[in-house]
Amino acid sequence: MTARLITFSTGGETRYGLWRPEGITDLSAVFGERWSTLKEVIEAGTLTEIVETAPDRIDFQESEIEFLIPVTNPEKIICVGVNFPDRNEEYKDGQTAPKNPSLFIRFPRSFVGHKQALRRPPESPQLDYEGEIVVVIGKAGRRIPEDKALEHIAALSLCNEGTIRDWVRHAKFNVTQGKNFDGTGSIGPWLVPFVSEEQIRDAKLITRVNGETRQHDRTGRMIFSFRKIISYISTFTTLVPGDVIVTGTPTGAGARLEPPVWLKPGDVVEVEATGLGRLENSIADEE
Incomplete structure (x- = not known):
């Protein structure tokens, strides 16, 4: 089975581990003195090492832990807007897809875990998925060429890049407000180590609400490829280990239904x- 690495909370402590169907192996107990977080593991380039040398034991059941976003303290979370052909058409402005991706920033506090x-x-009330x-x-x-980007x-x-729709219209040019309400999005459940382009070349992406399929597309149809996104972003900012890039959503969000839901x-x-x-989240009113 593909390795699945999680960051989680238990007993008031934040830890990281290896998720298996039968339970969680606490890798913090094994590697914590060398790398205290998954971000530090990523910075050291040792994701594969901790998976291959993980002990064959179960330390926690899933019922004993709370999932957190996998990288809890990234330097940057950069999101791509309008990256599927049907999404561009949803705007009904007669414009063809732009030559470069639209980007915006989100803060870690705006996301919760699985x-x-x-x-x-x-x-x-306009919370959307x-x-x-x-x-x-x-x-x-920095200035990474496309042919080297996947490296x-x-x-x-x-990611469920949850959005407060009317708050992305509060100003003339930006969407920052509607994209950064605390706890309105999620990332997870885990990190899957990147091995080859086959993992993302034409992956199927589906979003369901209460079991009903609302979004369904494939990454092979993205307007801007993973290579293009990484290369373009690195033109203006240095990408560093642990940075998170959210790569765009298909058509079918609640705002585009008639009437909106x-x-x-x-x-x-x-x-x-x-x-x-599968990343799963319920909805609750903020207390």
């Missing part, structure tokens, strides 16, 4: 992709 509730804020694939950078680089990937994950307390959203598992 099986944690996304929080609908009191300022707006966006299922996406996540790339985690493993090797630093800079350490791991892959999933927003997430409400009690709903369950699942994001699934080939080889990456």
Whole structure:
């Protein structure tokens, strides 16, 4: 089975480990003195090492832990907007797809882990879902050529890039506000080490709400490839190990339904992709 590395909380401590169907192996207990977080493991280039040398034992059951976002303290979380052909057409502005990706920044605090509730804020009921694939950078680089871009990937994950829709229209040019309410998105459940381009060449990406498929597309149809995204971003900023890139969502978000359908307390959203598992979150009102 593909290795699945998680960051989790238990007993008031943040730890990292290897997820298996039968339970979790606590890798912090083995490697914690050398690398205290998964980000440090990524920086050291030792994701494969900790998987290959992990002890064959179960330290925790899933019921004993709380999933956190896999990289809890990335230097950057950069998100790509409008990266599938049908998404571009949803804007109905008559414009063809742009030559370069639209980008925005999110803060770690705006995300929760697998099986944690996304929080609908009191300022707006317009909480929406966006299922996406996540790339985690493993090797630093600036002005990375496209033909070398995949060499800079350490791991892959999933994201529900939850958005407060009316708050992305609060100003003329930016979407920052609507994308950064605390706890409105999720990343996880785990990191899958990146091995080859086959993992992302034409992966199927699906989002379900209460079991109903709302988004369904393949990465082979992305307007901007993973190579292009990494190369383009690294033109203006140095990518460093642990940086998170959220690569874009297909058509089918709640805002585009007629009439729009927003997430409400009690709903369950699942994001699934080939080889990456399934990210699941319920919805609750922010206390």
